[in-house]
Amino acid sequence: MNSSNYPAQKAKTVVITGASSGFGKGVALKLARQGFNLVLAARRTALLEELAQECGSAVAVTTDVSKPEEVARLAQTAIDSFGGIDVWINNAGIGAIGSFTDIPLEDHIRIAEINVIGVINGSHYALRQFKQQKFGTLINLASIAGKIPFPFYPSYSASKFAVLGLSGALHQKMELEGYDDIHVCSVSPWATDTPWFDHAGNYSGHEAQMKPLDDPEDVIDAIVKLIDEPKESIEVGALTKGSFLSSNLAPGLTENFNAKYIYKVIQEAPPAPPTSGSLHKPMASGTDISAGLKQRIEAQKEDK
Numbered sequence: 404m405n406s407s408n409y410p411a412q413k414a415k416t417v418v419i420t421g422a423s424s425g426f427g428k429g430v431a432l433k434l435a436r437q438g439f440n441l442v443l444a445a446r447r448t449a450l451l452e453e454l455a456q457e458c459g460s461a462v463a464v465t466t467d468v469s470k471p472e473e474v475a476r477l478a479q480t481a482i483d484s485f486g487g488i489d490v491w492i493n494n495a496g497i498g499a500i501g502s503f504t505d506i507p508l509e510d511h512i513r514i515a516e517i518n519v520i521g522v523i524n525g526s527h528y529a530l531r532q533f534k535q536q537k538f539g540t541l542i543n544l545a546s547i548a549g550k551i552p553f554p555f556y557p558s559y560s561a562s563k564f565a566v567l568g569l570s571g572a573l574h575q576k577m578e579l580e581g582y583d584d585i586h587v588c589s590v591s592p593w594a595t596d597t598p599w600f601d602h603a604g605n606y607s608g609h610e611a612q613m614k615p616l617d618d619p620e621d622v623i624d625a626i627v628k629l630i631d632e633p634k635e636s637i638e639v640g641a642l643t644k645g646s647f648l649s650s651n652l653a654p655g656l657t658e659n660f661n662a663k664y665i666y667k668v669i670q671e672a673p674p675a676p677p678t679s680g681s682l683h684k685p686m687a688s689g690t691d692i693s694a695g696l697k698q699r700i701e702a703q704k705e706d707k
Contacts, residue, residue, distance in 0.1 A: 414438055414439060414440050414460070414485075415439050415440065415489040415490060415630070416439070416440040416441075416442065416481055416484075416485040416486070416487060416488055416489050416490070417430075417434055417439050417440070417441055417442070417488075417489065417490040417491075417492065417630070418442045418444065418477065418478070418481050418488055418490070418491045418492065418525075418529070419431055419441065419442070419443055419444065419492045419494060420444045420445070420466065420468050420477075420492065420493055420494050420495040420521070420525060421444070421445055421468075421494040421495030421496060421544075422443040422444055422445050422451060422454060422494070423443075423445035423446075423447040423450040423451055423454070423690065424445075424450070424597065424598045424689055424690050424691060424692070425494075425597035425598055425599060425619065425692060426494055426544065426595075426597060426619060426622055426623055426626065426692075427443075427445070427492070427494040427495070428454060428691070428692050429619055429620065429623035429692040430492065430494070430623050430626050430627060431443055431454060431458055431461070432454075432457070432458065432692075433623060433624075433627050434458075434627065435457070435458035435459055435460075435461065438460075439460070440460045440461070440484070440485045441455070441458050441460065441461035441462075442461070442462055442464060442477065442480060442481040442484065442485070442488075443455055443458070443461055443462070443463050443464065444463075444464050444465075444466035444468070444477050444495070445465070445466065445495065445685075446465065446466070446467055446685040447685045447690075448463070448465045450690055451463035451464075451465065462480060462481075462484050464476065464477045464480050468493075468495045468517060468520075468521030468522075468524055468525060469513075469516035469517050469520050469521050469524070470524075471524050474521075474524040474525055474527075474528055475528060477528070478528035478529070478531075478532060482532065487532065487536055488529060488532050488533070488536075488539060489538070489539055489540070490539065490540045490541075490542065490630050491525060491526075491528075491529035491539070491540075491541050491542070492542045492544075492626065493521065493522045493525040493526065493541070493542070493543045493544060493566075494544045494626075495517060495521055496517065496518050496521075496544060496562075496599075497513070497514060497517050497518065497559075497599075497602060497603065497604075497680070497681065497682055498514060498518075498556055498558070498559030498562075498599070498603045498604070499511070499514060499556070499558060499559065499603055499604030499605065499606065499679075499680070499682065500555055500556055500603055500604070500605045500606065500607045500611050500669070501555060501604075501605065501606030501607040501608075501677075502555070502606070502607075503557045505606040505607075506557070506558070506604065506606050507606075507679070509683075510558075510604045510679055510682050511557075511558040513682045513683060514558040514559055514562055514604075514682070515558060515561075515562060517682075518559065518562030518563070518565075518566065519562050519565045519566070519569075522543055522565075522566050522569060523569065525541075526541055526543065526569065526573060526587075529541050530573065530577075530585070530587075533582070533585045534582065534585070537582065537584060537585070538584035538585060539584075539585055539586075540585075540586045540587075540588065540629065540630060540633050541570075541573070541585075541586065541587045541588065542588045542589075542590060542626060542629055542630075543566050543569070543570045543587070543588070543589045543590070544566070544589075544590055544592075544626075545563050545566045545567045545570065545589045545590060545591045545636075546559075546560075546563040546566075546591055546592060547591055547592065547593050547594075547638075547642070547643045547646055547647075548560040548563045549562075549563030549564045549565075549566055549567045549591060550564075550567070550591065550646070550647055550650055551646055551650050551657060551658055551661050552658055552661075552662075553661070553665060554662045554665065554666075555607060555665050555666065555669055556665075559603075563591075566589065567589055567591070567636070570587055570588070570589035570635075570636070571589070571635070571636070573587040574586075574587040574588075574635045586629075586633035587635070588629045588633050588634055588635060588636070588637070589635070589636045589637070590622070590625060590626055590629070590637055590639060591636070591637070591638045591639065591643055591647070592617060592621075592622045592625075592638075592639045592640060592643060593616075593617045593639070593640045593642040593643040593646075594613035594615075594616055594617065595616060595617045595618070595619050595622055596616040596617070596618065596619060596693050596694055596695070596696045596697050597619050597692065597693060597694055598688075598689030598690070598691065598694045599694075600612055600613070600694065600696055601680075601686070601688060601689040601694055601696075602680045602681040602686055602689050603680045604678060604679045604680045604682050605675060605677065605678050605680060606677045607669050607672075607675075608674060608675065608677075609669050609670065609671075609672035609673065609674060609675055610672040610673050610674075610675040611672075611675070612668070612672050612696060612699075612700055613665075613668060614668050614700065615642070616696060616697050616700075617639070617640045617642065619692050619693055620692075621639055621640060622639050622640075623692075625637060625639045646661070672703075673703060
């Protein structure tokens with residue numbers, strides 16, 4: 404972060420939501436090796452505390468991002484522990500797979516609470532602090548599903564359209580207000596081999612998976628790079644970049660192809676019973692950066 408207002412010779416403090424697995428855990432470990440102060444947030448307390456110990460200069464704050472009072476406590480803990488917040492990463496997110504009317508309404512609502520309200524809550528407290536400091540970087544995790552509608556991920560897709568809209572609006576507002584050292588960034592990955600699919604609600608009748616899957620390390624590297632080189636919006640991976648371009652050139656054709664492809668992937672997956680995943684309660688499983696889903700899909704091919 405090359406900022407005229409940024410204090411020299413000071414370890415940067417980064418808040419990461421959804422830090423107990425996947426991108427959040429990967430970013431935390433990478434930043435810990437670079438000497439950052441970390442404030443780690445998720446619902447799974449034991450995992451957070453283990454990660455905080457591993458990272459060193461880190462504190463764990465059990466947080467449900469959909470609850471404003473818990474996000475307020477998260478922000479205040481960062482300020483009390485390290486004197487401020489340099490970077491806030493809204494990474495926590497969840498989804499549900501299936502036909503819109505097969506997914507329970509309470510699950511749709513919960514996705515909106517975590518993915519939209521959670522990002523609004525985090526962005527609000529982060530930007531309030533950044534304005535006081537006159538510097539800071541807000542990074543919001545979006546998705547390819549926020550550019551192209553994913554018909555079997557309806558509420559998830561809607562939530563990521565909202566994240567991109569919010570991020571763009573906040574970016575413009577900081578520019579209008581003259582905050583040259585406050586940056587608002589969004590990151591849009593393709594489907595990635597993290598525990599997201601294990602944690603998702605699933606009412607499709609088939610195992611939750613996607614093909615092909617990108618490597619989580621590519622997304623982790625992209626998020627970390629934004630700390631020093633902030634950009635308004637980035638797409639990670641060739642598939643995401645190609646899909647964004649295709650959507651701009653031929654939106655109807657792209658959406659039609661995407662819908663048919665996702666339906667084919669779902670139908671080819673093994674049967675599975677319905678589940679709400681970790682939407683309403685955290686799951687004990689899915690604790691690593693990668694879920695090993697690529698290997699599982701390959702094993703299924705060999706068994707056929």
